[in-house]
Amino acid sequence: MDFIASLDWITDPTVLARQFMAGLSNGALLFLVAAGLSLIFGVSRIINFAHGAVYMLGAYFAWTVVGAASRSPLIFAAAIVFSTLASFVFGVLFEILFLRRIYRSDQAFQLLVTFGLVLILGDAVRLIWGREENSALVPAGLEGATRILGVVMPTYRMFLIAVGAAVCIVLWLVLYRSRIGVLIRAATVDREMLKALGVRTDRIFTLVFGLGCGLAGLAGGLSVPIVSVGPGLHSQVLIEAFAVVVIGGMGSFPGALVGAFLLGQANAFGVLAAPALAIVLPFVVMTLVLMFRPWGLFGRPD
Amino acid sequence: MGSVRTAGLSVRLALIIVAASALLIPAFAGPFWVFVAIEVVVFALYAVTFNLLFGFGGMLPFGHAAFFGLGAYAVAVLVKKAAWHPLLALGAAPFACAVAAAFVAVFCVRLTGIYLGMLSFAFQMLLYTVIFKWYSLTGGDDGLSGLAVPGLLGRPEALYYLSLALVAVSLAFLWRLVHSPFGKGLQAAKSNPHKSAAIGINVALHRGIAFVIAGAFAGLAGALFALANQSVFPGWLNWTASAVPIVMTVLGGVHSFIGPVIGSAVYVVLQTVLTGYTEYWALILGALVIGIVMLMPEGIMGYFRG
Numbered sequence: 001m002d003f004i005a006s007l008d009w010i011t012d013p014t015v016l017a018r019q020f021m022a023g024l025s026n027g028a029l030l031f032l033v034a035a036g037l038s039l040i041f042g043v044s045r046i047i048n049f050a051h052g053a054v055y056m057l058g059a060y061f062a063w064t065v066v067g068a069a070s071r072s073p074l075i076f077a078a079a080i081v082f083s084t085l086a087s088f089v090f091g092v093l094f095e096i097l098f099l100r101r102i103y104r105s106d107q108a109f110q111l112l113v114t115f116g117l118v119l120i121l122g123d124a125v126r127l128i129w130g131r132e133e134n135s136a137l138v139p140a141g142l143e144g145a146t147r148i149l150g151v152v153m154p155t156y157r158m159f160l161i162a163v164g165a166a167v168c169i170v171l172w173l174v175l176y177r178s179r180i181g182v183l184i185r186a187a188t189v190d191r192e193m194l195k196a197l198g199v200r201t202d203r204i205f206t207l208v209f210g211l212g213c214g215l216a217g218l219a220g221g222l223s224v225p226i227v228s229v230g231p232g233l234h235s236q237v238l239i240e241a242f243a244v245v246v247i248g249g250m251g252s253f254p255g256a257l258v259g260a261f262l263l264g265q266a267n268a269f270g271v272l273a274a275p276a277l278a279i280v281l282p283f284v285v286m287t288l289v290l291m292f293r294p295w296g297l298f299g300r301p302d
Numbered sequence: 303m304g305s306v307r308t309a310g311l312s313v314r315l316a317l318i319i320v321a322a323s324a325l326l327i328p329a330f331a332g333p334f335w336v337f338v339a340i341e342v343v344v345f346a347l348y349a350v351t352f353n354l355l356f357g358f359g360g361m362l363p364f365g366h367a368a369f370f371g372l373g374a375y376a377v378a379v380l381v382k383k384a385a386w387h388p389l390l391a392l393g394a395a396p397f398a399c400a401v402a403a404a405f406v407a408v409f410c411v412r413l414t415g416i417y418l419g420m421l422s423f424a425f426q427m428l429l430y431t432v433i434f435k436w437y438s439l440t441g442g443d444d445g446l447s448g449l450a451v452p453g454l455l456g457r458p459e460a461l462y463y464l465s466l467a468l469v470a471v472s473l474a475f476l477w478r479l480v481h482s483p484f485g486k487g488l489q490a491a492k493s494n495p496h497k498s499a500a501i502g503i504n505v506a507l508h509r510g511i512a513f514v515i516a517g518a519f520a521g522l523a524g525a526l527f528a529l530a531n532q533s534v535f536p537g538w539l540n541w542t543a544s545a546v547p548i549v550m551t552v553l554g555g556v557h558s559f560i561g562p563v564i565g566s567a568v569y570v571v572l573q574t575v576l577t578g579y580t581e582y583w584a585l586i587l588g589a590l591v592i593g594i595v596m597l598m599p600e601g602i603m604g605y606f607r608g
Contacts, residue, residue, distance in 0.1 A: 041416075045416075047416060047419075098592060098596065101596060102595065102596075105595070105599065106556075107362050107415065107416070107419070108356060108362050108548055108551075108552060108556070109552065109595045109599060111362070111364070111419075111545075111548065112545070112548060112549065112552055112591050112592075112594075112595050113591075113592050113595050113596075115542075115545045115548075115549075115588075115591065116587075116588040116589070116590075116591035116592040116595075117588065117592070118542070118588070119584040119585065119587050119588030119591070120584075120585055120588035120589060120592075122584055123582045123584045123585035123588070124585065126582070127582065127585070235540075235541070235542075238541075239427060239541065242420070242423065243424075246420055246424070250416065250420075276435065279431055279435060280428055280431045280432060280435075283424050283425075283427045283428040283431060284428065286420075286424040286427075287421065287424045287425060287428060290409070290413070290417060290420055290421040290424060291409045291421070294413055294417040294421075295417075
C-alpha cells in the first residue's frame with residue numbers, strides 16, 4: 001500500500017488554497033455540531049451520544065421542507081429555520097422528560113439514556129422517512145462556483161463558511177457578552193455554587209441542551225444539499241465531533257472552534273498527502289491528546 | 303473466599319439447576335436455539351468482563367468492543383491468512399487481546415472518568431478504522447468468513463459445550479478474582495482512590511491488571527463468537543457495539559457478579575424473539591434501555607433483591 005501519495009501539489013498555490021477552503025467549509029459544519037456537544041458536556045457533564053442522531057434528525061427535518069426538487073432560496077431558508085427550531089424543541093423536551101432525572105446518576109446511566117435515543121432515532125427515521133438515501137438541490141443563488149482569492153470554490157461551500165463564522169460570532173457574543181452567557185459559563189465551572197447563589201440552574205441545563213441540539217439541527221439542515229440524507233448519516237458526524245471536542249478540550253468553546261478548524265484542515269490535506277492514513281488521523285490525534293494532555297488544547301485539568 | 307463457602311443452600315441449588323439446564327439445552331433445542339444459547343454464554347462472559355471494569359473497578363470504557371472484536375479478528379486472520387487450526391487460534395486470541403489491553407491500560411489507568419472512556423473510545427475507533435480499511439488482511443466491510451472448525455467439534459452442540467466449558471471456567475476464575483484480596487483492592491480503589499493509595503494499594507496497578515484481564519477474556523468471548531458464526535464483521539467493534547455489554551450489565555444489575563450474565567440471557571433472547579416479529583428491534587431496545595435507567599436502575603438483580 002502506498003501510504004504517501006505524490007506531493008507535487010505542495011507547491012501549487014491553487015491546490016493549496018482549494019484544499020484550505022474545502023477544509024474550512026467542512027470545519028464550519030463540524031464546528032456547529034462540536035460546539036453544541038462541548039457546551040452540553042461543559043454544563044451538564046453529559047456526553048451526548050445522540051448528538052449525531054440529532055444532526056441527522058435536523059437533516060431530515062430540512063429535507064422534508066425542501067424536498068428533492070426545490071431550488072427556492074425562501075423555502076431553503078424556511079427549512080433551515082425549521083430544522084434548527086425543531087431540533088431545539090426536541091432537545092428541550094428530551095432534557096425535561098429524561099435527562100433531568102439522571103444528572104446525579106452514574107455516568108453509565110447517562111450514556112445509556114443518550115445511546116437509547118440513538119437507537120430510537122435511528123429506527124424512527126426509517127419508520128417515518130423510509131430507508132432511501134435522499135438528496136436535495138443547492139438553492140438558487142448559491143449554486144455554481146465563485147472565484148475568491150484566485151480560487152474557484154463551490155458557492156455553497158463559501159456560504160457554509162460564512163454561516164459558520166456568523167454563528168460563531170453570535171455564540172461568542174451570547175457566551176461572553178450576555179447575562180445568560182455568564183450563567184452558562186459559571187455553570188461549567190461550578191454548578192453547585194451557581195445553584196447556591198439562587199440561580200435556577202435547571203433552566204440553564206434545559207436551555208443548553210436545547211441550544212446544543214439546535215446547533216446540531218442547524219448543521220444537519222445546512223448539510224442537506226451536500227450529503228445524502230439517509231439513516232446512516234449520524235455515525236461519522238458523531239465520531240468526528242467527538243474527536244474535535246477531545247482535541248479542543250471538553251467543555252471549551254474556543255476548543256471546539258480550533259479543534260473543528262484543525263480537523264477540517266487535517267481531513268482536507270490528509271486526503272491528498274496520505275489517503276490511507278488520513279482516515280485514521282483523527283483517532284491518532286485524539287489518542288495522543290488523551291495520552292499526554294487529556295483536557296485538550298483549551299480545556300482545564302480537573 | 304469466605305463468601306464462596308458461605309453461599310446459601312438456595313444459591314447452590316439455583317446454580318445446580320442452571321448448570322443442569324445449560325447442559326441439557328442441545329438435547330431439547332434445534333440448531334437455531336443452540337446457536338442462541340452459544341450467544342447467551344459468550345455475551346455473558348463479555349458483559350462480566352465489562353462489569354469487572356465498571357462495577358468492580360469504577361472504570362467506564364466507551365470502547366470495550368475493541369477487545370471483543372480484536373479477539374474475533376485474531377481468530378479469523380490466524381485461520382484464514384496463516385492457516386492455523388481454529389482451536390489453536392482460539393487459544394492465541396486472548397493473549398493477543400491481553401497485549402493490546404496492556405498497551406491501552408498503560409495510558410487509561412492514569413485517567414479518570416470521561417477521559418478514560420474517551421481514550422478507550424479513540425482506541426476502539428482506531429482499530430475499527432484499520433480493520434475496515436485493511437481489505438487485504440481483514441476483508442474490510444465484508445469481514446471474513448469460512449471459519450468452520452473441522453471435524454466433530456464443528457457441530458453446533460460441540461461448539462456449545464466448548465463455549466459453555468470455557469465460559470464457566472472463565473467466570474469461576476473471574477468470580478475468584480473479584481473475591482480475592484486483589485478484587486477487594488480493586489473495589490476499594492473504586493470507592494476511594496485516595497484512601498486506598500494511602501493504605502498501600504497500588505491503584506494504577508490494580509486498575510491496569512483488571513484492564514488486561516478484562517481485555518483478554520473479552521477477546522476469548524469474541525473468539526468463541528467468531529467460531530460460532532464461522533465469520534467476523536467489522537461492525538462487532540464499531541462504536542455502537544460497545545454499548546451492548548453496558549446494556550446487558552445495567553439490565554442484569556451492576557452491583558452483582560451474576561447480573562451481567564442474566565442481562566446477557568434476557569438481551570439475547572429478547573433480541574432473537576423480537577427480530578422475528580419486527581425489523582424495528584433497535585427502537586424497542588432503545589425504549590427499554592431508557593425505561594430501565596429511569597425505572598429500575600439496579601437492574602433485574604436489584605429488583606429481586608428488593
